[in-house]
Amino acid sequence: MITTRMKTFSIYGIFSLCLLPLLWGQALKEDTGSGVMFIAAKEGPTQFLDLQGKALPAAKAGVGGTLPEGYVAQAGIGGKIVLLLSNGTVMTLQSQTKLKISEFSQEPFDASGRTVSDLAEEPSKSNVKLDLDWGSIVVATKKLNRESSLSIHSPAGVAGIHGTQFQMSQSPGAGVKLDVSESTVAFSPSGGGQSVPVGAGQGLDVSAAGAVTPRPISPVAAQNITATNTVAIAATGDVSLRAVSDAMAEATSEGSEGGEDGGDDDGDDSSGSGDSDSGGDSDSAVGGDGGGSSVAASVPAAPAVDTSQVLENNAEATQSRKIGKVSAVSRQVSRLGLTDVQAEIFYSFGVPLQSLLAGAGGEVAKRLIDLTAQGVAQSHLSTFFGYSGETRAKVLGLTDDSSLANLLLKQYEESWLTGILSDNNLVALNTEETPETPSVSATADPFLALANMLRDSGNSEVLDELLELGGGQLTDELLQEGEIANRLLGSVTSAGSLNGTLVTGTDALANRFYEEVTSLYGALIQDSLLAGEASFLGGRTISLSGGDYSLSSLALSGSDSFALGATEQLQLQGSILFSGDAGSGKRVVLMSGGKLEGSSDLTLDAATNDLVLSVRKDIVLQGSSSGPLVDLRGNREVTLHSMRDVNLKNMEVSASQQASIKAAKELYVDNMRFNAELPKIVMEATTIRLSNVTFPANAAVNLNSLKGAIDGRYPNFGTSVPAAQQLGRVNFLQNVKSGVNLLHDRPSFDSFGGKITIGKLR
Numbered sequence: 001m002i003t004t005r006m007k008t009f010s011i012y013g014i015f016s017l018c019l020l021p022l023l024w025g026q027a028l029k030e031d032t033g034s035g036v037m038f039i040a041a042k043e044g045p046t047q048f049l050d051l052q053g054k055a056l057p058a059a060k061a062g063v064g065g066t067l068p069e070g071y072v073a074q075a076g077i078g079g080k081i082v083l084l085l086s087n088g089t090v091m092t093l094q095s096q097t098k099l100k101i102s103e104f105s106q107e108p109f110d111a112s113g114r115t116v117s118d119l120a121e122e123p124s125k126s127n128v129k130l131d132l133d134w135g136s137i138v139v140a141t142k143k144l145n146r147e148s149s150l151s152i153h154s155p156a157g158v159a160g161i162h163g164t165q166f167q168m169s170q171s172p173g174a175g176v177k178l179d180v181s182e183s184t185v186a187f188s189p190s191g192g193g194q195s196v197p198v199g200a201g202q203g204l205d206v207s208a209a210g211a212v213t214p215r216p217i218s219p220v221a222a223q224n225i226t227a228t229n230t231v232a233i234a235a236t237g238d239v240s241l242r243a244v245s246d247a248m249a250e251a252t253s254e255g256s257e258g259g260e261d262g263g264d265d266d267g268d269d270s271s272g273s274g275d276s277d278s279g280g281d282s283d284s285a286v287g288g289d290g291g292g293s294s295v296a297a298s299v300p301a302a303p304a305v306d307t308s309q310v311l312e313n314n315a316e317a318t319q320s321r322k323i324g325k326v327s328a329v330s331r332q333v334s335r336l337g338l339t340d341v342q343a344e345i346f347y348s349f350g351v352p353l354q355s356l357l358a359g360a361g362g363e364v365a366k367r368l369i370d371l372t373a374q375g376v377a378q379s380h381l382s383t384f385f386g387y388s389g390e391t392r393a394k395v396l397g398l399t400d401d402s403s404l405a406n407l408l409l410k411q412y413e414e415s416w417l418t419g420i421l422s423d424n425n426l427v428a429l430n431t432e433e434t435p436e437t438p439s440v441s442a443t444a445d446p447f448l449a450l451a452n453m454l455r456d457s458g459n460s461e462v463l464d465e466l467l468e469l470g471g472g473q474l475t476d477e478l479l480q481e482g483e484i485a486n487r488l489l490g491s492v493t494s495a496g497s498l499n500g501t502l503v504t505g506t507d508a509l510a511n512r513f514y515e516e517v518t519s520l521y522g523a524l525i526q527d528s529l530l531a532g533e534a535s536f537l538g539g540r541t542i543s544l545s546g547g548d549y550s551l552s553s554l555a556l557s558g559s560d561s562f563a564l565g566a567t568e569q570l571q572l573q574g575s576i577l578f579s580g581d582a583g584s585g586k587r588v589v590l591m592s593g594g595k596l597e598g599s600s601d602l603t604l605d606a607a608t609n610d611l612v613l614s615v616r617k618d619i620v621l622q623g624s625s626s627g628p629l630v631d632l633r634g635n636r637e638v639t640l641h642s643m644r645d646v647n648l649k650n651m652e653v654s655a656s657q658q659a660s661i662k663a664a665k666e667l668y669v670d671n672m673r674f675n676a677e678l679p680k681i682v683m684e685a686t687t688i689r690l691s692n693v694t695f696p697a698n699a700a701v702n703l704n705s706l707k708g709a710i711d712g713r714y715p716n717f718g719t720s721v722p723a724a725q726q727l728g729r730v731n732f733l734q735n736v737k738s739g740v741n742l743l744h745d746r747p748s749f750d751s752f753g754g755k756i757t758i759g760k761l762r
Contacts (some may be wrong), residue, residue: 014024034254034472035106035126037067037085038244038351040236044095045076067101068251074098075135081092082232084351086244087122087144089150089233097135102153104128108252111245115355121150121163123244129153138168141228157189158204165229166198167221176206179221187212237456238385240355338361342369349378356385368406374405383411394421413460415467416451447474448481452757458540459489462513480693485513488538489567496547498537498564502554504531505563514538516593517565520614520643524589529612529639529660532560532585542566542592546574551582552607560585562609566592570615573599582609586635592616600650603631611633614641619663623650629673646685648672657681669693683762688730701756703730708760715758717745731757 006430025629039048041063048061049072056065067073067083075081075091081093086106093099109124121143128150137152143163144150150161152168156176159168163182170176178187180198184477188195189210196212200203204220207211225490276690287516337359338346346354346369357365368381384392391414398404454463462485466478474482484507492500503511509518519540535556542564556562566571569590578588590604596615598604600623604611611634613619623630630651632638637658640646646663653659654675660682661667667685673693674681678696695701703715708727715730736743741752749756 001004001196003380007140011494032125032127034068034129035086035104035250036244036247036251037071037086037104038067038075038236038239038247039063039067039073039081040084040090040232040350041082041238042075043082044079046079046081047074047076049074054421058335062348062597064347064354066247066251069101069104072098072100084116084236084239084244085126085128085147086248087124087126087128088119089128089149090140090229090236092138094138094228094756095134095283097137098133099135099137100131100133102129102131106248107247108248109241111241114241115237116239116244117233118241121145123241124248126150132168132170136167137166138225138232140165140233151439153192156210157187157193157240159190160186160195160547167225167228169755175208176204177218177221178204178206179217179225181217181222181225197596199541202756205730219528234386235350235382236352236355237622239352240359240703243355252752274390275291276525314580324559324694336365338369339367342366345369345372349381353378353382354387356404357381365397367401369409371401373453374402376405376408382412385415385522387414391417397421400431410452410455412451412455414468416623417461426613446479450474450479450486453486454482457486458488459486459598462486462489465513481511483512484508484511488514488517488536488565490539492537492539492544492564492566494543494549495545496546496549497555498549498551500537500544502535502556504536504560508534508536508560508563508565514565514567516567516616517563517591520565520591520593520616520641521563521589524614524639524641526610526661526738527616527641529641529662530561530587530589531607532583534561534563534587534589535559535583536563536565538565538671540567541571541638543568543571544573544576546576546579548579551578555583556583559583561587561589561612563589563591565589566594568592569597570596570603571597572602574601575603575605577607579607582606586610587612589614596620601628603628603633605631605633606635606638608635610639611635612637612641615640616643617665618642619646619648619653620646621648625650625671631672654678674699678682686761688726689726689733690731690736691733692735694737694739699755701738702759703756704759704761706761713758714746714749716744734743 007681039062046061048056048065050056051070052073055061061146064282067639073081073083075093075095075097078095079094083091083093085091085104089274091099103128107124119142122145125145126148130152132154139161141161141163144161152159152161154168154170154176156170158199159178161165162183164180164185166180166182166185168178168180169174176187178185178198180200181541184200185198186195187198187206188203189206189212191210193210194202194212195214198214201217203215203217205215207213237428240757271705311546313594340684346357346365349357350352355370360368368376368384368698384395387395394417395404395407399406451463454460462482466474466482470478484503487501487503490500490510492498508514509521511518517536521530521534535553535554551562556564558579562585572590582588586609588606588609592612593616595617596613596619598621602623604613604645611632613632619640621630628649629650629653632640632654634655635657637659637660638653638655638658640648640662643659644660644664645667645668649670650660651671655678658680660680661669662683663685665686667688670682671689673694676696678699680693681699681701682704683702686706688703688705710729716726717732719733721731730742737753738755741748743749743753743756
């Protein structure tokens with residue numbers, strides 16, 4: 001393998017070297033050549049260093065640039081770099097990572113019109129040695145040739161790879177973490193320890209001292225490997241192998257010709273000439289043999305060539321010289337007929353997108369490039385090329401460039417485009433006098449309006465499921481269901497007013513996308529905690545802070561209740577008042593299909609209405625031990641209902657008729673007071689545990705658990721009862737009172753607990 005020390009050539013020198021073999025009729029014949037890495041994508045702070053440790057200029061360090069042997073890629077805090085190796089491997093450098101290409105040789109190969117995604121295995125034998133100084137990399141390799149090698153070196157040891165997906169992290173002074181999701185990685189610890197195979201679904205921790213600890217794969221790492229490699233593979237799959245092969249040939253040529261540079265970054269050689277010398281320096285030797293033989297001596301003497309005439313007769317070289325840009329796909333670009341401005345834009349894209357544009361032909365490429373003036377960026381064009389050929393043809397059927405640009409800016413899912421680009425919509429979008437974002441055309445069918453509405457509100461998955469239900473088409477019923485789902489799945493954040501369109505109970509209860517909430521509503525009716533139909537105001541998340549929420553502005557006539565339901569999270573904080581009537585049944589029902597979060601100073605007052613709070617997961621409400629209690633107030637009734645656990649601490653509950661607290665599993669209450677006039681209290685759960693609870697002396701209290709009363713009448717008393725005996729029972733752990741009387745044993749319960757009934761769950 002030739003160990004190269006790259007020389008920086010001017011643009012004329014590069015093309016001279018690329019064209020000389022064709023003009024001479026003779027090429028270098030070598031068993032192996034140089035491999036290269038493409039910078040496929042990058043974001044955030046990144047840096048690339050040459051052989052002397054100098055930062056590459058922006059023109060060479062951009063997306064589409066190549067990194068030969070000896071160069072360094074470094075991602076800073078928050079940075080990320082995706083690299084494509086010429087053997088088909090993709091590698092993502094995550095935040096705060098430094099990686100050096102210590103060795104990279106690869107045999108030339110026949111591209112045969114293929115792309116990277118066509119490769120099941122590497123296209124030719126390769127040898128890759130990388131140094132991971134610090135940080136974390138995620139890797140997906142093609143199956144390597146039996147005689148190939150790919151190794152990643154770190155201070156803690158060496159990972160040997162032969163076709164796999166994995167993540168490797170090196171922390172200075174802390175060692176290595178290796179997680180493998182596919183195939184096997186062989187890790188050899190520093191100091192000559194035995195190689196450890198790490199198979200799919202396994203992981204390995206190696207300390208700085210060399211201690212090896214096998215373990216299962218980290219779930220977080222496994223998820224990161226899949227997500228990161230999916231993005232990286234998609235971003236590089238369409239890169240032409242011809243572009244890869246050309247870049248390897250250029251790197252091999254430069255490596256053979258180049259020696260100690262001594263020049264500066266603009267391509268001038270040590271003599272100060274504007275063009276690089278085509279010969280190599282005398283001290284450039286075959287790496288590793290120690291013989292000091294001159295590589296330049298192995299190059300046939302070149303006949304004199306009029307470089308300027310060659311460049312003028314080569315369209316690629318002419319354009320590249322004019323704009324100062326070159327990449328692995330430059331040979332294809334010359335056939336597109338781009339203007340200098342279009343070429344500048346073309347070269348600002350990554351190599352994968354350059355390859356796709358070059359393959360699309362001049363007319364399409366120029367049209368798409370010109371759309372950048374209307375805000376279309378690399379990501380939008382990459383989404384476009386991710387569509388099938390049939391879909392791309394339909395998209396390009398938009399004859400007006402403004403409509404085409406606006407469509408690309410939306411980055412629709414391909415499954416949506418069948419409806420969006422129906423024949424009627426194409427006619428409408430192509431004939432609008434002032435085409436805006438394709439959404440509200442009076443002549444376009446409702447699919448387009450629904451698609452934009454769902455996308456803009458973050459509910460894209462609704463349309464995907466509706467299309468699946470409708471076999472790719474949407475009936476009027478499915479369109480209506482999607483529109484209702486969009487109204488129920490927004491987000492509500494307010495401090496004193498309720499804004500949004502109400503949905504009738506019939507429509508809400510029938511909507512499959514709102515089942516997390518409507519199933520709760522059904523459970524409340526089944527448990528006789530509700531009756532009748534509500535008007536719903538929904539959202540994925542609902543967050544209410546202190547204020548007077550007047551219900552009089554909402555069209556609640558004919559409804560029995562007002563239901564505010566979040567499918568994922570309900571957040572309540574401060575002093576919240578629901579004034580006005582919530583319907584004929586006068587109930588304010590707050591529901592969450594996920595979590596409930598209440599602040600420690602929460603006051604929830606339903607005013608002239610009953611208050612119902614129902615959560616699919618846990619209810620956790622805890623007031624401050626030194627400050628105000630959490631305060632729940634209803635007119636006639638206050639109800640708390642959970643499909644799992646209820647945990648209440650430092651609370652006060654007020655109502656005129658009844659307070660009900662029901663949990664499907666565990667009910668924990670610590671420090672709760674009720675208003676003295678409350679006539680009835682119901683608590684139900686599989687297990688009930690009470691501490692510091694004062695029941696009104698005249699209240700009828702029903703406490704129902706899985707196993708019911710002990711000896712037909714009593715709860716467990718005291719904290720000394722073993723936990724196993726508490727399960728399924730009602731437990732008076734400490735300081736439970738009826739009025740002022742403490743209920744701490746059977747005699748006190750007989751004397752003062754006459755209003756308390758302990759029963760079994762029905």
